[in-house]
Amino acid sequence: MKEFAYHRATQVSEALQLTAQGDDVRFLGGGTNLVDLMKNGVESPSRLVDIRFLPLAGISETEHGALLLGATTTNSDIAAHPNVRRRYPALSQAILAGASGQLRNMATAGGNLLQRTRCAYFADPTEPCNKRAPGSGCPALAGAHHNHAILDWSESCVATHPSDMAVALAAFDAEVRYETLDGSGYLPLTHLYRPVGVTPHEETALPEHALITGIALPSVATSLRSSYRKVRERASYAFASVSVAAALDMRAGQIHDVRIALGGVAARPWRAGVAEDLLRGAIATPERFRSAAATELSAARPLRDNAYKVVLAQNLIEVVLTELAAAGQP
Numbered sequence: 001m002k003e004f005a006y007h008r009a010t011q012v013s014e015a016l017q018l019t020a021q022g023d024d025v026r027f028l029g030g031g032t033n034l035v036d037l038m039k040n041g042v043e044s045p046s047r048l049v050d051i052r053f054l055p056l057a058g059i060s061e062t063e064h065g066a067l068l069l070g071a072t073t074t075n076s077d078i079a080a081h082p083n084v085r086r087r088y089p090a091l092s093q094a095i096l097a098g099a100s101g102q103l104r105n106m107a108t109a110g111g112n113l114l115q116r117t118r119c120a121y122f123a124d125p126t127e128p129c130n131k132r133a134p135g136s137g138c139p140a141l142a143g144a145h146h147n148h149a150i151l152d153w154s155e156s157c158v159a160t161h162p163s164d165m166a167v168a169l170a171a172f173d174a175e176v177r178y179e180t181l182d183g184s185g186y187l188p189l190t191h192l193y194r195p196v197g198v199t200p201h202e203e204t205a206l207p208e209h210a211l212i213t214g215i216a217l218p219s220v221a222t223s224l225r226s227s228y229r230k231v232r233e234r235a236s237y238a239f240a241s242v243s244v245a246a247a248l249d250m251r252a253g254q255i256h257d258v259r260i261a262l263g264g265v266a267a268r269p270w271r272a273g274v275a276e277d278l279l280r281g282a283i284a285t286p287e288r289f290r291s292a293a294a295t296e297l298s299a300a301r302p303l304r305d306n307a308y309k310v311v312l313a314q315n316l317i318e319v320v321l322t323e324l325a326a327a328g329q330p
């Protein structure tokens with residue numbers, strides 16, 4: 001590992017100033033992704049600015065009923081929080097479906113959103129990879145890609161985003177709040193990750209050197225039920241082959257509100273807006289859920305070895321929405 005300087009910041013302004021001093025300075029959250037990447041030579045920062053001692057941990061409720069998750073709150077604390085479990089169960093379930101207890105105790109909310117892809121070529125500096133070394137090529141396109149994207153990929157990169165938490169946050173219309181030396185701002189989670197295009201190394205729409213300070217979860221109706229389901233190659237300690245975060249609000253037998261987000265299918269959490277539009281106002285039946293899921297997935301462009309994800313995604317949407325509809329009946 002390349003030698004690096006370590007600085008423990010205690011004020012947000014201090015962290016921002018230190019990080020703006022160079023392109024190779026990185027914020028350190030729990031370090032569960034960044035430090036791994038430093039060990040295998042994918043990342044080689046000259047300085048780490050430890051942000052875990054900033055006053056950014058904790059979960060609070062705003063006057064408008066939104067829940068604010070501080071950026072350095074651990075994944076475990078978010079998953080266990082009574083308000084998260086009661087109002088946003090899909091988020092708690094998504095976090096608990098990821099990594100391990102030890103990792104979730106270390107991992108932070110901000111770091112989870114900005115964790116890097118699990119594409120094996122990206123993690124191996126002896127291989128070409130447009131995301132790690134722009135312009136060097138994408139060996140996954142014709143190589144090992146059974147767990148790569150089926151939606152919205154480009155010839156430059158077919159990787160997926162690995163975060164489970166981000167998928168649930170996308171379904172709940174969460175907002176990512178950040179600060180830079182020029183001031184503060186926010187991005188809807190669905191706009192946090194850039195479309196892949198020809199610049200897969202430019203992953204987010206955050207301004208340069210931005211520090212994520214928190215995530216806002218808008219208030220939801222008490223009648224909105226939600227659930228997260230993840231299919232993976234092992235029962236635990238594995239990233240999603242496909243996952244779904246879904247929420248359903250049934251009123252008088254009709255679908256009043258529906259949210260669907262998919263993981264493991266694209267370089268960002270995939271909000272299934274086409275299916276949602278078809279379902280809103282409709283009577284809930286498994287056939288209708290199946291048909292809406294099929295229409296959503298008609299946009300998929302599977303690679304040579306991952307067409308199984310199209311069927312998997314359709315089935316997951318149908319099963320989870322059918323269960324939520326049954327649970328919502330009086």
Ligand SMILES: Cc1cc2nc3c(=O)[nH]c(=O)nc-3n(C[C@H](O)[C@H](O)[C@H](O)COP(=O)(O)OP(=O)(O)OC[C@H]3O[C@@H](n4cnc5c(N)ncnc54)[C@H](O)[C@@H]3O)c2cc1C
Pocket residue numbers: 026027028029030031032033034035036051071072075097098099100103106107108109110111112113114115116162163164165210211212213237238239240
């Ligand atoms: C064996 C293993 C299995 C895993 N399985 C899963 C899984 O199934 N599902 C899943 O979702 N995840 C999984 N993970 C990933 C894990 O969730 C992430 O490593 C973790 O969430 C990253 O959080 P962190 O705080 O440790 O981030 P770090 O490693 O500290 O940081 C990650 C990146 O985010 C940047 N960063 C951190 N905080 C901020 C901030 N506030 N503002 C701006 N930039 C910031 C850092 O500079 C770095 O670039 C797994 C990890 C391992 C090692």
Ligand code: SF4
Pocket residue numbers: 117119120121122128129130131132137138139140141156157158159200
């Ligand atoms: S899919 Fe993306 S991350 Fe993987 S090798 Fe291709 S460019 Fe790199």
